[in-house]
Amino acid sequence: MSEGSRRKQQHFKIACCVVLLCLAAPASGQQVAGAAKQAAQQVATSAKEVVQEQVPGISKAANASSSTPAKGASGAQLDEQVDEAIDAQEYKELPDQEVVAQVVPQESAAKLANSDGDVATTGKCSSEIDAFCKDVTPGEGRLSKCLTDQFQEEMQDKYTGPRVSEACHNEVDGFKEDRASNINKDLPLARSCQHDVEKLCKDIRGDTNVLSCLRSKKEELSSECSDEVFERQLDAADDYRTDPALFKACEVDAKANCRAVDEHGGRVQQCLEEHEALLSWDCQEQLFRQQMENADDLRLSVRLFRKCLPDKKKFCKDVPPGNARAKECLEDHREDPGFQPECKEEIEKMMAARAADFRLDTQLRQLCAEDIRDICAYEADSLDMSAGMDARVSQCLQDYKEDIKSPACAKRVHKLIELASSDIRFDIPLADACHEDRVQFCGNTPPGSARVIRCLQDRREQLSTDCKATLFDQEVRMAESIDFQYKTKKACSPEIKRFCPGMPGGHARVIRCLQDHLSEAQFSTGCRSEVQRQQQNSATDYRLNFRLANACHTTIASKCSDACGAINLEQPCGGKVLRCLTDKLEEITDEECKKEVFYFEKMEVQDFRNDIMLAEACRKDVDSVCATIQPGEGRVHQCLRDNLEKLSDGCRKEELALRSAQSSNVELMPNLAQACAPERAKHCADVRSGKARVFMCLLNKSDRVEFTPACKKELTAQEERRVKDWRLDYDLRLACKEDVPKVCASAKADQDKENAAVFKCLVEKADSTGAACSQETGRAVRNALQFYAPRMPVTDICDSDVMDKCLQNKGLDTYGIGQIRQCLLHAGASDIAAADEARLVAESQGNTTRHHRRLQQASVPTELGEKEQALEKLSPGCKSLVLLAEPGDAYGAYQSLLSAGTVVGNMRKIESNFGLRAGTLTPVAATSGVSSLTITGWTATLGLLALIAVIIVGGIYGYRRSSISQQDRPVNLPHSAGGHRLIARSRSRSVSQNGTMPFQPVSEQEQSLGSRRREQEPQGGNAAAMPQAPQQIVAPTGSLCNVNKLDSTHAIQRDQPTGLHAHGVRVEVDDVAQEPIKERMISGKARALEICSSATACSHAAADVRQWNQQLQQILKQFILAFEPEAKQDRHFWSGIVKYNGPRRSGAEATETGGVMYTRPPLDKSVDGERIKSSKLLLTDLSGRLLIEVHDASKTI
Structure with missing residues (x-):
């Protein structure tokens, strides 16, 4: 115990004894009364001092308030009294009189500490003032600030100089605590904020003091007042006792949970936060209030500031303080090399707290005020003054991101989603729902860099229902942008710069860009792996494919509403909706939706893992048959098809279904599309993809000499597959879908065996099928003969004829595509090759007259008669097959295609003459090799006007014609x-x-x-x-x-x-x-x-x-x-x-x-x-x- 304390206790005992003696021995007159009064005052003073000495932290202001005068000085009078007190302080003398101030009338008058509103120069800090503040003028808190700065310097780890005594420290703390109780005790604050108080806080009521009001309206304060308020916030952030409301609410909780904790450096607040569940509601409310007020400035986060000051100087030295700018800068650099781990830890704690409640996010609170009111008012109103740890408002803004009106707010919300996708600690709903799962399955996985989220994704099937549902919900949100795919964005940074420069990240644009360039040689292994993983994840549910989900929302509701039962909005659907969309691709009328579904089909054929239903059905088959095959570019699919007889029934069924879907578009055949790219560009550039149009175009022109061997090889292989499985022939499948169940039911049962059973049946029963089916059967036979190969189903009936009349002693490779069919058609004509060569030369020179005449003559009965005579040399079965393969009306078919082509040509001439962009008038369908046209845009408008004109003229013409005499004339x-x-x-x-x-x-x-x-006519045709x-x-x-x-x-x-x-x-x-x-x-x-x-x-x-x-x-x-x-x-x-x-x-x-x-x-x-x-x-x-x-x-x- 100090000497002063012992002396005070002695005075207290002596005074008590005097009082007792006076009471025990009565005396007379004024002596007794004066002695008693003096003894009583001594007892009171000594008792007060003893209690304060024994119980540190109890505010002197509590006792001083009872004696606060009703009215105080202000203006010049106050200045004069304060100046006199300052003079006395400078000479280390006690002021002659107490000074009572009332600068701000909204609060009661208050007695200034040491009459000048500062620490006493004659008190316990006298030596410290001489040592650290000898050049500082006493008064108005200047000595207090000087000593506080010294305290802060001593807290630095590298400080080795002299230190302030504990007694002086306590005296300064007591001064600040007392000053914070009333703004009139704080002359710098009162004078700087006098007008602000009048403007913003004149109607305060209850226990709220003026300083609390000013803190809550900091954004509206004048700069002079704001600076002073900020200084008081620094004091309160350092020592919770200088925040009267917080100290009052949390004093008991602090003693119960943080008794041994130093009051300085924000340590008590940190302790209270760590024991938040044990705190009273009032303490939680006030603790959160201080957190919210301090959130906008790094300097007010004492612990953060102390640990991150070196990083602030290193990474953010040019960033001005305030408005959370320094915090944002440190966030952005926390993953940079050289960033201190202790600072990163504090930054991420702050980020986690901010993610839990939007009110701790100063920028979000300010930028999104109107949108929160318009979109998330219910969630905001449901919050109380304690921390809303369920992040309901932030989640609301993220859920309704597309409805946000303010661009600045939308940008901030985008940043929140980006942060949540990188660390589960910043995704409060996911962190809460998956807490136990994380401990069980990912306990050794450190947070950050999306590691925990990736761990949970890899163990999706083992997760609890709540965790799995929340994870899926967050994945749906993250599918919208590459910014939300943390690992993909990081791994593909060079590829994004190279292939997608300047492309905005929203609406999955960059994700699609990376998918489009996945086969590029410049793609790194890490980036390709991440993009493939993203594709596989999106294949598990259509909602994880952002572009498809948005484009096909209406289509799914109309065509696939029951594909997944009652679609669970919180659980993956296992690819069932995607399968429904691909199966009904031809029925989809929305062009954007059809485009996205087709793109998904391209993903499926490139990598079997992108077809979740096929991947599940073929998992064991791939492991046993294709274990050494690297996925991608359709390699695993090809392996499965090469080993079709070894596959399980489920896998075979899925693979055949995919092959059937591929047959409709050459772009779904990766190998063929790559091998025949030059041929397509040269011969079929104007043919629109879909409905097997490009493939048929290539097939029909495959006898051209410029077709590469690689392309011919792929066409031959695909044609062979079409013969064995009729479903791979798109046109045949479409034309005969009604006939096959009727006339070929038994063959249809074996269609998965690739034995051409259905095709054989259609050939044998061509007379029993409909006209369309019969015609397509003939065309399919013609294609099969064009790509003739020995021992192939259907065409094997002509093997002996081909050997006898065509091959003889030659090899099959000496004949080009289509020449065997011509040979059979002419029953072994020896000049087939020469005739075909002449035709090709004629066509290359633009001479198509003879070719057109051949089309005309193809249907002339005499020529058919000549062919029939030639075909008599063939075996009956082969003859029937060749006849079936011949078109019934070649000229009609030619004219049908020519009509559309002529219209297209005329429209293109109009476009050229008027300087219009190509395609402005030209119907897309007409350029696709079809005979029907669909016109849109200006072409449709002009056509409609022309139709109206024709109707009017036709009406007039009909009326005029009807006026002609009704009498029939003899002829x-x-x-x-x-x-x-x-x-x-x-x-x-x-x-x-x-x-x-x-x-x-x-x-x-x-x-x-x-x-x-x-009988009388001459045979020579003699006209005479x-x-x-x-x-x-x-x-x-x-x-x-x-x-x-x-x-x-x-x-x-x-x-x-x-x-x-x-x-x-x-x-x-x-x-x-x-x-x-x-x-x-x-x-x-x-x-x-x-x-x-x-x-x-x-x-x-x-x-x-x-x-x-x-x-x-x-x-x-x-x-x-x-x-x-x-x-x-x-x-x-x-x-x-x-x-x-x-x-x-x-x-x-x-x-x-x-x-x-x-x-x-x-x-x-x-x-x-x-x-x-x-x-x-x-x-x-x-x-x-x-x-x-x-x-x-x-x-x-």
């Missing part, structure tokens, strides 16, 4: 000696269901007459031997010329004894040069004249040809006049002739290009101010084969 048609009969048939009675015209039989007399006449007397037949009152009604259809029937009904000829009118040739039903709007003729009707001598031409002229004339009545007035209209090119007989007049052509000079006469217009006429047989085309001579085609 005279020439009739040859052989005999023709004009037959009028009412449509309602005569037209059959299939649209063909029933014809009246020819009488026996007429047949006999025709037969005798043919032909009778020239035509018989005029007057048509009955019908509607040949009344085309508005078309009540009847007229037919001319030639006197052939057999097959008359099978060789009818139809004349069609069409204004579009490239309209596909099709057989049409006779309808109210059809303009057709049915003519019947036998296949050999026009194959006689030239004279007969002239007779036929004359008749045809009359037919065409009557027909055209029906459409252009004005043409009757033009005597030059019929100056052309009709030429015939039927089967080539000697003496027949034949044109080189084939086809009967009706020509006329261009019309130069105007009628009613409009140029006369004629239509193109097509003369075809009833099967659609072209026999005659009639064109405007000015538009020769």
Whole structure:
């Protein structure tokens, strides 16, 4: 015990004795009263001093408050009194009088410590003041600040100089504690904040003092006041006793839990935080309040500041203090080399506390104030003044990130998610839900660098339900940006700079960029591994694929709502929704969704691990059959397919399903896409991917000499797989999906065995399937023959024929793609190679006329007859197969494709002439090799306007036509000696269901007459031997010329004894040069004249040809006049002739290009101010084969 304390105790005892003596021995008068009064005062003073000495920490202000005067000095009067006290302090004398101040009227007047508001120069700090503060003027807390600075310096680890005594330390603490109780005791603070108090805190009530009000409104204070408030916050952060509200609330808790803890350096607050669960509610509330007030400045976090000052100087020396800027800087550099571990530890503790409650995040609190009010008001209102450790407001902002209006707030929330993805300690919901799982499975995994999160992901199936659900929820959030993929971003930093420079990280853009370049040689092993891992994780649930989940939200709801049962928003769905989307890819109408689903399919075929259902089904198979195969680039899939017979049923089923999906798009065939990239660029650049269009384009052009061996090898391999499994032939699968269950049910049961059972069945029962299926079966057989290989299913029936008539002593490799089929088709023609070579040369020179003529002639009965004769040399089975492979209407198919191509060409010319960007008008579908067009954008708008104009003009035209006389006109048609009969048939009675015209039989007399006449005809086609007397037949009152009604259809029937009904000829009118040739039903709007003729009707001598031409002229004339009545007035209209090119007989007049052509000079006469217009006429047989085309001579085609 100190000497002063013993002296005070002695005085206390003496005074007590005096009082007792006076009471025991009564005295008289004033002596007794004066002695008693003096003794009582001595007792009180000594008792107070003894108690304060024995119980440190009890505030002197508590006793001083009872004696606070009602009114104090201010202004000049106060300044004068304080100056006198300062003078006395400088001479180390006691002031003559006490000074009571009331600068701020909102608080009561208060007595200034030592009358100048500072530590006494005559007290326990006298020697310290002389040693450390000899140049400091006493008064207004200046000595206190000087001594405090010395205290802080002594706390540095390297300090070795003299130290302040404990007694002086306690005296300074007592001074600060007393000063903090009333702003009027703190002259610098009161004077600097006088106006701020009047403005911001004039209405304070209750126990709240003015200083607490000023701290809570620090952002609104003037700079002078803010500086002083900050100094008081530093004191309170260092010693909780200088924060009156905190000291009052936590004094008991501090004694109970932190008795041995030094009050300085923020140690008591740290101790209280560590025992937070044991604290009273009032203490927790005040402790959190101080944390929140101090959160914006590193200097107010005493422990953090003390441990991180060297790092602050090293990494953030140019960062100004305040607004949490220095803290943010230290956060950003905490992983840098040279950063102190003790500072990093403190920084991460602070970050964890901030993640738990948004109010400790100064920037979030300020930047997101409006968005919190608009979006997360409920969560914010549910918080009390104690720390909200469930991070509800921060989680709300993260959940509704897309709804945040403030860009600054959105940026801050983005940063929070980024931090949470890097360390589980900053993800409070995940840390809470997975606390036990972390201890059990990841107890030895240090936090940071996403290590704990990665550990939990690797043990997903072992986690508790709550942990697993919370982890999935956080993964869904983190799928949105590369910034939330900590390990991927770190491992791929060079790749991001190289392949994705300047690309924003949101909406998974950078993630997709890295996936697009995954096969690049510059990719590091670490980056490739991380990207592949991310792909595999996203394959476990569609919601982990951010781009797909956003693009397909509506599609999933409409097409896959039950794919995962009632979709659990908190649990992975095991790839079931993704499988549903890939299975229904062709049904998806949303282009963006279809694009994303297709991209996912590309991921699946590249790496089997990206197909979670296949990976699960084939896990054991991969380990046993393909253990040495490196995943990626489709290698494992190829290995599984090469060993298909060794696979388990489940794995085989999954692999075959994937192969079926791959067949629709060449981009899903990695090996083929890579091998045939140059060929695709050269021959199929304009063909749109999907529906096997690119593959078929490559297949059809694979006989080109410039196709590389690698591409031909891949095409051959894929065609072989298509033969063995019909489902891999996209067009065949689509066309025959209804027929196979009906006619090939037993074969369908074995379709997984790759034995071509279904394909064989379709070939054998081609007559029993629908037209579309039969046509695609023939096409599939044609492709199989084009890539012929011995002992292949289906085509093996031709193995002996190929050996006998094609290979003979040659090897198969001497024949190019498609040449074996040509050989079989011509039954062993020796010049196939030369013919193909000539064709290729002609096409390379742009000479396609002969090729087009071949298309026209492909359907001519004579050529088919010649082929049939050649095919008689083949075995019956091979002959049937080759015939099935031949297209039924080559020219029709050619014209169908040509119509779309012509439209595309015209639109591209318009784009070029008007300087429009390529594709502005050109329909995408038309460039894909299809015959139907879908127009959009400006093309659709212009087309709609044109359609409206056509409807209006058509209405006017129809009205005018209806005004023409309704009387049918008789028509005279020439009739040859052989005999023709004009037959009028009412449509309602005569037209059959299939649209063909029933014809009246020819009488026996007429047949006999025709037969005798043919017997008299010379074989050489001598025109002079032909009778020239035509018989005029007057048509009955019908509607040949009344085309508005078309009540009847007229037919001319030639006197052939057999097959008359099978060789009818139809004349069609069409204004579009490239309209596909099709057989049409006779309808109210059809303009057709049915003519019947036998296949050999026009194959006689030239004279007969002239007779036929004359008749045809009359037919065409009557027909055209029906459409252009004005043409009757033009005597030059019929100056052309009709030429015939039927089967080539000697003496027949034949044109080189084939086809009967009706020509006329261009019309130069105007009628009613409009140029006369004629239509193109097509003369075809009833099967659609072209026999005659009639064109405007000015538009020769």
